[in-house]
Amino acid sequence: MTVEELIALRRQFHQIPEIGFKETKTQQLILDQLEPLMKEYWSIKLWRTGVIVYVAGSDPKQTLAYRTDIDGLPIEENSGIEEYASTHKGMMHACGHDFHMTIAIGILSQYSAHQPKDNLVFIFQPAEEGPGGAEPMLAEGVLKEWWPDQIMALHIAPELPVGTVSTREGLLFANTSELFIDLKGKGGHAAYPHTARDMVVAASHFVTQLQTIVARNLNPLDSGVVTIGVIQGGTKQNIIAETARVEGTIRSLSIESMNEIKHRIEAIAKGIEASFECELTIDYGSNYCQVANHPKLTQEYMDFAEADSEVTFIEAPAAMTGEDFGYFLEQIPGFMFWLGVDSPYGLHDARLNPDERALAQAVSHVTSYLNWKMKK
Numbered sequence: 001m002t003v004e005e006l007i008a009l010r011r012q013f014h015q016i017p018e019i020g021f022k023e024t025k026t027q028q029l030i031l032d033q034l035e036p037l038m039k040e041y042w043s044i045k046l047w048r049t050g051v052i053v054y055v056a057g058s059d060p061k062q063t064l065a066y067r068t069d070i071d072g073l074p075i076e077e078n079s080g081i082e083e084y085a086s087t088h089k090g091m092m093h094a095c096g097h098d099f100h101m102t103i104a105i106g107i108l109s110q111y112s113a114h115q116p117k118d119n120l121v122f123i124f125q126p127a128e129e130g131p132g133g134a135e136p137m138l139a140e141g142v143l144k145e146w147w148p149d150q151i152m153a154l155h156i157a158p159e160l161p162v163g164t165v166s167t168r169e170g171l172l173f174a175n176t177s178e179l180f181i182d183l184k185g186k187g188g189h190a191a192y193p194h195t196a197r198d199m200v201v202a203a204s205h206f207v208t209q210l211q212t213i214v215a216r217n218l219n220p221l222d223s224g225v226v227t228i229g230v231i232q233g234g235t236k237q238n239i240i241a242e243t244a245r246v247e248g249t250i251r252s253l254s255i256e257s258m259n260e261i262k263h264r265i266e267a268i269a270k271g272i273e274a275s276f277e278c279e280l281t282i283d284y285g286s287n288y289c290q291v292a293n294h295p296k297l298t299q300e301y302m303d304f305a306e307a308d309s310e311v312t313f314i315e316a317p318a319a320m321t322g323e324d325f326g327y328f329l330e331q332i333p334g335f336m337f338w339l340g341v342d343s344p345y346g347l348h349d350a351r352l353n354p355d356e357r358a359l360a361q362a363v364s365h366v367t368s369y370l371n372w373k374m375k376k
């Protein structure tokens with residue numbers, strides 16, 4: 001595919017963001033793109049809203065996989081780009097999955113023109129932002145007949161310049177858990193607080209107390225995050241709220257600290273129940289295991305990237321982002337790397353505007369890596 005075709009395709013994906021397991025138009029667009037590339041050595045399988053492409057090698061000794069996520073986020077786009085902004089109100093590709101998919105199709109187009117020596121598997125995975133597609137996909141045995149020996153994935157990095165790739169051995173992304181808490185008290189007239197149990201006040205104390213967990217309970221040499229992204233409660237300014245809801249996410253560098261954070265959240269919730277005479281119900285939603293890069297394969301990739309004159313390699317620090325690609329890495333050796341896309345606005349920001357020059361650069365870099373792996 002030419003640079004112009006890659007950019008046009010990314011813009012098409014960008015216009016139709018869909019949230020987890022609702023990616024029906026996205027799935028159709030992927031299939032429409034694959035159709036003219038199809039060869040007799042290709043097979044395609046659907047799984048829910050995902051797509052898996054198997055490219056049989058001419059003289060296979062191994063099976064190499066590349067995974068891309070396909071879902072968007074519930075964010076109202078504010079990028080200021082009129083030409084190809086999201087046409088789905090309240091939804092946006094604000095985490096680069098439009099880039100990830102386009103790059104996957106760009107790489108596949110290379111193996112439509114030439115049959116690879118080894119087998120390749122391309123996984124277009126739904127619901128990365130939640131509730132998680134990787135874990136059920138693996139549990140349902142979707143990859144069983146095409147089981148890879150190695151897997152890779154990339155993620156756009158707005159803070160890195162185009163032409164930069166970055167990763168590290170071992171832990172790249174954190175363990176994550178969603179957090180949903182419902183508070184139930186007693187509503188009433190604003191003028192009679194003594195007759196009610198105010199859940200706006202209870203939720204405010206709860207959110208404030210959560211801030212002590214990382215500061216006071218985790219070992220300072222360890223690290224964690226408790227972020228509350230949503231707080232809702234009440235119906236009118238002069239009515240005491242009977243219920244409230246708090247939504248957030250927890251991040252940790254180990255399972256032990258994840259358990260410790262959850263234990264502290266539960267203890268604080270009990271304290272709020274006692275002090276505000278209310279009920280708190282905790283739901284941890286979906287949990288993702290850490291993204292742990294395979295030491296030997298990552299080192300091999302980093303050596304390759306350092307020698308590739310088309311990119312600049314930078315060693316990455318571990319990040320508190322989460323990714324259900326970690327579930328693939330639990331079962332298949334491999335790695336994830338960051339791809340520089342140079343945007344002043346970060347991931348999950350309504351103004352995210354990645355530099356499209358990164359598309360062709362990534363297609364070329366990953367294809368060179370796969371070809372190099374197949375020659376070894």
Ligand SMILES: CC(=O)N[C@@H](CCC[C@H](N)C(=O)O)C(=O)O
Nearest residue numbers: 129130176177178249321322323
């Ligand atoms: C790369 C990235 O931004 N990933 C998301 C993953 C979401 C995990 C889960 N739904 C949660 O909110 O805990 C991230 O927020 O890091």
